[in-house]
Amino acid sequence: MSIFENILDILEKKGAISIPSLLDEMNRVSNFQRTGAKSVELSHVKSVISRKRELFHIKNNIVTIDPDKDPILLSVSLGSYPGPWYKIEVDFINGRFDYFEWHLSSFSSRNELPKASGSIEEFKKELYRLKIWKWQKEYKNPGILMDSVTWSIKLVTKENIFESQGIQSFPNGWDKFCMALTNLTGKYIC
Structure with missing residues (x-):
């Protein structure tokens, strides 16, 4: 360590x-x-x-x-048409998370059971490394979008609220953020 x-x-x-x-x-x-x-x-x-x-x-x-960076709650929503769509809320105070997954099609290729969930403490450390509080409010892809990924994040800290969203455009560190969510939930997210 x-x-x-x-x-x-x-x-x-x-x-x-x-x-x-x-x-x-x-x-x-x-x-x-x-x-x-x-x-x-x-x-x-x-x-x-x-x-x-x-x-x-x-x-x-x-x-x-810094209380401005110390997370209390993280809410993540992401998905695309026809799915899947994910909603994840991480409660750092109570040390738990909620995970929801929607599919519009009954022919989902992701019917696997989640592997064991990860550690909220390890996830929190990764958030500190990623500096989500520095992400822009909005990320947009300038081209024509078909079957695009839409996402939004809301990070509530002890003294602030940081929000970011995007359509088929992502901040630096997005792949690491997705991997951290995957490790936390036990499900491949993005």
């Missing part, structure tokens, strides 16, 4: 924490998990926090995830 992921895990479990306490916790956890593990140094922790400063909020040497 990377230092970045360790920081996210500790902040998720402990909440706001001082940088020295964060370092102590990281070293305690890594030594507990692996005997003989190399200690994490303060400079490494500060370097990661500095590189990811848009995600972390630091005040009086206390680190938190």
Whole structure:
């Protein structure tokens, strides 16, 4: 697990924490998990926090995830005619997700059962990497569209709401976002 992921895990479990306490916790956890593990140094922790400063909020040497980026709810809707159409809502507070799939045709080629669902914590880490809050409000394909994919996303954070939508046009990182949804739900999404 990377230092970045360790920081996210500790902040998720402990909440706001001082940088020295964060370092102590990281070293305690890594030594507990692996005997003989190399200690994490303060400079490494500060370097990661500095590189990811848009995600972390630091005040009086206390680190938190920026409330403007800390997700509460994610709602995703995507599909095309004649289908399938997907609606996924991820509730980060209660640690659960709802998955709906519609098919207009009874001759769907996707009748497989979902594999085991993934981790909401891992999905949340991927959202931090993808920086959905930077996605444009609208993505459009300038050409004539037939059988196009339509999608919309609404990310509710502790202090903001980010919405994005598109028709056969996607933001950078869309494939990684689809893979994260697939890993979370256990179903191939897009």
